[in-house]
Amino acid sequence: xxxxxxxxxxxxFLASAAASTAQNKYDAxxxxxxxxxxxxQTCKGVTTYSGHDAVSIGVARDSLRxxxxxxxxxxxxxxxxxxxxxxxxxxxxVSTDDPQKLCRYARKIARTDDxxxxxLRAE
Numbered sequence: 616x617x618x619x620x621x622x623x624x625x626x627x628f629l630a631s632a633a634a635s636t637a638q639n640k641y642d643a644x645x646x647x648x649x650x651x652x653x654x655x656q657t658c659k660g661v662t663t664y665s666g667h668d669a670v671s672i673g674v675a676r677d678s679l680r681x682x683x684x685x686x687x688x689x690x691x692x693x694x695x696x697x698x699x700x701x702x703x704x705x706x707x708x709v710s711t712d713d714p715q716k717l718c719r720y721a722r723k724i725a726r727t728d729d730x731x732x733x734x735l736r737a738e
Contacts, residue, residue: 642699643730644673645687649700650707651734657711658718660738661725669734676733707731 648669655663664672666688673679687696704710709720724732 640677641679641683641687643703644677644679644684645691645696646699646703647730648673648734649696650703650731651700653697653700653704653711654717654721654731654735657714658721661718661721662736662738663734664736672733703731 648663648666651663655661663669670681670684670688673684674681701711704717707720709717711717721735722737725735725737726732
């Protein structure tokens with residue numbers, strides 16, 4: 616009886632950890648894309664891919680599920696997604712509060728293999 620409860624508890628813990636890890640991958644992806652969107656809104660001469668192109672990148676590079684990405688793209692909470700973008704920028708040492716620094720950073724990482732830069736194009 617005790618072993619059965621322990622096994623069930625262990626299974627639930629591992630399933631929960633796997634689910635949260637999967638959610639973290641999607642949160643990271645959307646944080647990176649939304650960071651690129653915030654950069655494109657702030658910096659002249661810097662653009663980002665469309666949402667559909669971003670989904671294609673997420674499927675190809677990050678092995679994320681297309682349907683889940685599309686669901687978030689169309690029905691996701693915009694405030695939460697924007698907050699993820701701001702958090703991602705902060706984690707990279709930049710902010711929309713300092714546009715000059717943000718735009719220098721954007722031009723440096725645009726079209727690189729950087730997590731945010733992969734979504735950016737600079738003219």
